[in-house]
Structures are given as structure tokens and as C-alpha cells.
Amino acid sequence: xxxxxxxxxxxxxxxxxxxxxxxxxxxxxxxxxxxxxxxxxxxxxxxxxxxxxxxxxxxxxxxxxxxxxxxxxxxxxxxxxxxxxxxxxxxxxxxxxxxxxxxxxxxxxxxxxxxxxxxxxxxxxxxxxxxxxxxxxxxxxxxxxxxxxxxxxxxxxxxxxxxxxxxxxxxxxxxxxxxxxxxxxxxxxxxxxxxxxxxxxx
Numbered sequence: 572x573x574x575x576x577x578x579x580x581x582x583x584x585x586x587x588x589x590x591x592x593x594x595x596x597x598x599x600x601x602x603x604x605x606x607x608x609x610x611x612x613x614x615x616x617x618x619x620x621x622x623x624x625x626x627x628x629x630x631x632x633x634x635x636x637x638x639x640x641x642x643x644x645x646x647x648x649x650x651x652x653x654x655x656x657x658x659x660x661x662x663x664x665x666x667x668x669x670x671x672x673x674x675x676x677x678x679x680x681x682x683x684x685x686x687x688x689x690x691x692x693x694x695x696x697x698x699x700x701x702x703x704x705x706x707x708x709x710x711x712x713x714x715x716x717x718x719x720x721x722x723x724x725x726x727x728x729x730x731x732x733x734x735x736x737x738x739x740x741x742x743x744x745x746x747x748x749x750x751x752x753x754x755x756x757x758x759x760x761x762x763x764x765x766x767x768x769x770x771x772x773x
Contacts, residue, residue: 632768633715639765640708643735646758647704650742650751654697657748664747697742704738707731711765725769732766 598606711731714724736759743755 632771635768636711636715636765639761639768640712643758643761643765644708646754646761647701647708650697650754650758651701653748653751653754654701657697657746657751660747697745700738700741700745704735704742707735707738711735725771728769729766732762732769736762 711728714728714731739755739758739762743752743759746752746755
């Protein structure tokens with residue numbers, strides 16, 4: 572036939588299937604049911620395997636995040652321990668500034684003195700930032716522990732990470748203590764690692 576039709580190559584099944592009017596496939600209902608039964612078992616096994624893998628992956632991810640959060644909480648404790656030292660630093664600076672202002676008592680500007688006191692007191696106080704930072708870490712942990720989270724958990728945790736990063740930035744900008752500055756930097760690095768892992772949540 573190849574010689575008669577002057578074909579260059581052998582005719583295969585793929586070539587024949589291109590001609591729908593020539594090749595017709597008929598499958599009876601019983602055969603379809605048999606095929607479905609076999610496919611259904613395979614599909615069930617695939618789904619179970621995927622769910623098992625997702626569960627294991629989710630547990631590993633939670634363990635990573637828990638570890639990072641524990642490190643972050645340790646950093647927060649260390650920052651609080653150094654916060655009093657920062658207040659002392661500002662107190663010394665305030666004394667120096669006041670002495671400069673009153674070196675000539677006749678020309679002291681009481682308004683400026685009061686402003687200096689207020690500004691330095693505000694700069695030395697990181698209690699609000701620390702409170703918010705601790706609140707964010709607690710909220711993050713609650714999300715991880717809650718098994719009934721919705722599909723937007725990734726977005727929620729990413730937002731919390733942004734807020735934690737913001738508080739650590741503010742603490743660093745207020746600090747005149749090297750230890751607090753370094754701890755804030757370490758905390759921001761941890762938060763960035765957490766955000767990377769959060770990207771895997773859907």
C-alpha cells in the first residue's frame with residue numbers, strides 16, 4: 572500500500588487518528604465504567620499523596636516560623652533590658668544640653684529649655700514601639716496556632732511582618748545605644764526571613 576500511495580514513511584496510528592471520518596472509536600458504557608473505576612482509584616491515591624505532602628510541608632513551615640519567632644522574642648527581651656540604659660544616655664545628654672543653655676543664665680530661653688526636655692524624653696521612650704512589637708508577635712503566633720485560618724492567611728501574616736519591621740525601624744532610629752541598634756538590625760533580618768517563608772502560604 573505504501574508503494575501504491577507513494578508514501579515516504581510507514582503509516583502509524585497517530586497519522587490515522589488525524590482522519591476522524593476514517594477512524595471511529597466506540598466505547599460501550601460498561602467499558603467507560605471500568606475505565607472510570609480504575610482511574611478513580613489512581614486519582615484517590617494521587618489526592619491522598621498530595622494532601623499528605625501538603626500537611627508535612629505545612630508542619631515544616633510552621634516549625635521554621637516558630638523558630639524565627641522565638642529568636643525574635645529573645646531579641647525583644649534584650650532590647651527591653653537595654654532600654655533603661657538608653658534612658659540614662661538621653662538623661663546625660665539632657666544634662667549637657669541644659670548646662671549649655673544655662674551657661675548664661677541671663678539669656679536662657681525657658682521655652683527652648685522645655686522643648687529640649689520634651690523632645691529628649693520622647694526620643695528616649697520606646698515603650699509604645701515595644702508594646703506594639705510584642706502585640707504583633709502574639710498575633711502572628713495566634714495565626715499559626717489557629718487551624719481554621721482562611722485563605723488570606725499569607726496576606727495577613729505578610730502585613731504583620733511589615734508592622735514588625737516598622738516598629739524595629741523606629742526603635743533603631745530612636746536609639747543612641749549600639750546594642751539596641753544592633754539588636755534592631757538583627758530583628759529586621761529575622762522578620763525578612765519570616766516574610767520569605769510567609770510567601771509560601773496561600
